[in-house]
Amino acid sequence: QVQLVESGGGLVQAGASLRLSCAASGRTFSSYAMGWFRQAPGKEREFVAVISWNSRNRNYADSVKGRFTISRDNAKNTVYLQMNSLKPEDTAVYYCAADRWNWSTKDYEYDYWGQGTQVTVSS
Numbered sequence: 001q002v003q004l005v006e007s008g009g010g011l012v013q014a015g016a017s018l019r020l021s022c023a024a025s026g027r028t029f030s031s032y033a034m035g036w037f038r039q040a041p042g043k044e045r046e047f048v049a050v051i052s053w054n055s056r057n058r059n060y061a062d063s064v065k066g067r068f069t070i071s072r073d074n075a076k077n078t079v080y081l082q083m084n085s086l087k088p089e090d091t092a093v094y095y096c097a098a099d100r101w102n103w104s105t106k107d108y109e110y111d112y113w114g115q116g117t118q119v120t121v122s123s
Contacts, residue, residue, distance in 0.1 A: 002026045002098045002112040009117030014088055016121070020081040022096030022114055030074040033103035035110060036081045038092035038119075047105040048094070049081060057103055063089075086121045093118050 008020040022034070035050040049060045049070040058070055064083075072079040079096055094117050097110035104110070 004114035006114045006117040009119045011120045017084045022079045024077045029077040032098040034079040040092040052103040
C-alpha cells in the first residue's frame with residue numbers, strides 16, 4: 001500500500017514557476033514509477049510526466065516538454081514536478097500516482113493516487 005499526498009499548488013501569474021511535491025508513505029516507494037497527471041474543469045485527466053523508479057527514464061507530454069521537469073528523491077519518498085513558464089492552459093488539479101510495473105503514460109495502469117493539488121495560472 002502506498003499513500004500519496006501532493007502539495008505546492010497555488011495561484012500564479014503566467015510565466016511564473018511552481019514546484020509540486022508528492023510525499024509517499026510506505027517502504028516500497030523506491031520500487032514504483034511515479035507519474036503526474038492533471039485534470040482541468042470539463043476535461044479528461046491527462047498525462048503530464050513520469051519517472052522510472054531509478055530516475056533513468058523520464059517522459060513528458062508534448063504540451064509541457066521544455067517547461068516541466070519531474071524528479072524524485074527515494075531517500076525522502078518524494079517526487080517533484082518543477083513547472084516553469086506556466087501558462088493559463090496549465091490550470092488544473094494535478095495528481096501524482098504510483099505505477100508498480102511500468103512507467104506508463106496511461107492513467108489506468110497506475111495503482112495509487114493522491115488527492116490532487118490545484119494549480120491556477122492567471123493571464
